[in-house]
Amino acid sequence: MIFSIAWKNVWRNKLRSSIVIASIIIGLLGGILYLAFAKGMVQQQVSSAIHSEISNIQIHHPQFLINDEIQYIVTNPDDKVNAIRKIEGVAEATSRITSAAMASSAITGTGIFIKGINVEEEKQITNIHTLLIDGTYFDTKLRNPAIIGEKLAKKLNVKVRSKIVVTIQSASGDISYSAFRVAGIFKTSNSNFDLMNVFVKKQDLAYIIGIEDTQATEVAVLLNHNNLTTAASEKIATLFSEEISKEILVVRTWEDISPVLKMMNEMTIQYSMIFVIIILVALSFGIINTMLMAIMERVREIGMLMAIGMNKIQVFFMIMLETIFLSITGGVLGLALSWALVTILGISGIDLSAIAEGLNSMGYSSFVYPELDFVYYALIGSLVIVTAIFASIMPARKALRFNPAEAVRHDA
Template identity: 55%
Template sequence: NPSYLINDETKFGINNTGEIIEKLKTVDGIKSITTRLKSIAMVSSATTGTGILLNGIDIQKEIETTNINNKIVEGSYFEKPTRNPIVIGKKLADKLKVKIGSKIVVTLQNMNEDITYGAFKIVGIYKTDNTNFDLFNTFTQKEDLNNLLSYKNNEATEIAILLNHNDLTDTVAAEIKKIFAQDIEDKDIVIRSWKEIQPMLQMMNEMTIQFTMIFVAIILFALSFGIINTMLMAIMERVREIGMLMAIGMSKIKVFLMIMMETIFLSITGGILGIVISWILVQFSFKTGIDLSAVGEGLNSWGYSSFIRPELDLIYYFMIALLVIFTAIFASILPARKALKLIPSEAVRQDI
């Protein structure tokens, strides 16, 4: 609901979640769908209190959509039947000075704008790579939160969708917006992709790609100088041989192609060796991981893990191989032109 995004008030919800989900199931590329009931609340323990976002979730659907259940470090993820169970972040648990089995009181406003209270029992503590997320987000069963907020089972404040692949984000978002065009026009619902929800994350992702391209360009630029230097030295060492070939009738085109092909084959040989070594290093690093715990706190504040596992799709290896070949072609032009400028009568008499 557009009004919920502006005011964060639970009275602005989605009433017909069942109908919406049925329409969403017709869209290709969607892996799972879950409904959530969100409410800004105040949580209090025996020692202190703080503001939180209380997420009422469909437990099974949430497992299919997110991986919070895999981030549990203490307790369990709603495995045992308990009255008003709640799962909180490690950072929040430390702040409230609570543990598994502790009870906390949540104060919030229901859809009728009345202040209501609820006592919850901590059954699980999770820890993600984002400390801000851990400090703010808590999870409980949607039916328990429905009772506190006076919501019906087919009502929610948010419908979350997980796609089969991140590359489908723009395509699927456009398709969904097309299906619900009338609802969007009537301002009944608003549809946003993760890029619109987290523009900073999208910007950082694009910046990473741009910096990677700049880094690769610098490496290829340096590579071109290495190729030029190597081939110029090769030509200088074979001035007499090249002069003899030209003297017995080899055309300049063939000399040019000879130098160019030699450069390309040299680059392909080195490129294949480099790609194989790179693949081995990436696979080894993926299995062992890279520990960046020295700067872990700073990384976690941005949602990045301090323990990373590098992974590179095969398409990037082919792209690098092609870039190396193109670099070799352009780098071979100068040495080839140098060879073409040789005068056969002078070259054959040169003794190096």
């Protein structure tokens, strides 16, 4: 019956309770929307980085990571690619030749990373072919075709069919030059990536460097889901444990490759959760104030309950339940509305193209799709209950201090 009384007491002053519930709803809506927005933004950044730049897992010679010279190759890359493809959760794997180089046009030159790729395999790994804003994805009869980023094209002042000269260190240690024709121009959500990366056919790059096109400096692996990264990387490491123990191979996940991305991902969630907690703490003061008002309006009634035999634990429990019911009502409505809004915005997206340049320079997309896993709703729901319990302590303690003899004669 204490549950029944507590629930009915919540609705004793409908206006006051509704205001508190509305404030909880608005607070949760703001906090969750911010969290979902931040998570969506970071997840898109991670997804974009995985699908455009670094894949889920990469394999290299460990020395290549220190000094990216062409002598530090991955041995038998095609065999490795075939073995990796058999691992559960692997969507595709491919080998690449990568190197630092200099790209020059008639106007200027700049440092780049050049990637010699297996054109068809790469389509299954990176989404560069879907991000072309001009030209084609190697669908050309041009000799030495290259796909370059929009920002690099602007810097070099080149367009499709323009010539760029790539200067690179060959396998023998000499400097090689070769002319490439711009076949396509891509634009990702990371303008720095667009400035720094050039994709060419693997055999063309192998020829310039002076190695076989069956050789590679990098094997990239894309998984069906990012959650599989750790498990898949452990299986790959097991598969090539002998080479790893000889220190001629290293397996790295996207988190190892881009620790900044990992840190950004984690920090954004942490900061957003702190923001949500600050909102809940602020709300708790509103709840405390409301409950104190409710208690002070019922001094005589609480005194009567204590007089007729309701013990302190029962009084405390009743007031705590009232606070929890009030908070949970707001919490459930707030979570439901937040979920609905996040779902709608997750489909329609939020257009931030007005500040696209700034966002792209930091690797963020200008069109954000908020998203939030169920676990966060459960976590925030739990925090609402904890907040309610915390908020109920002061009003309940206040009620316990009433002297029943005085309270029953208190002026209402």
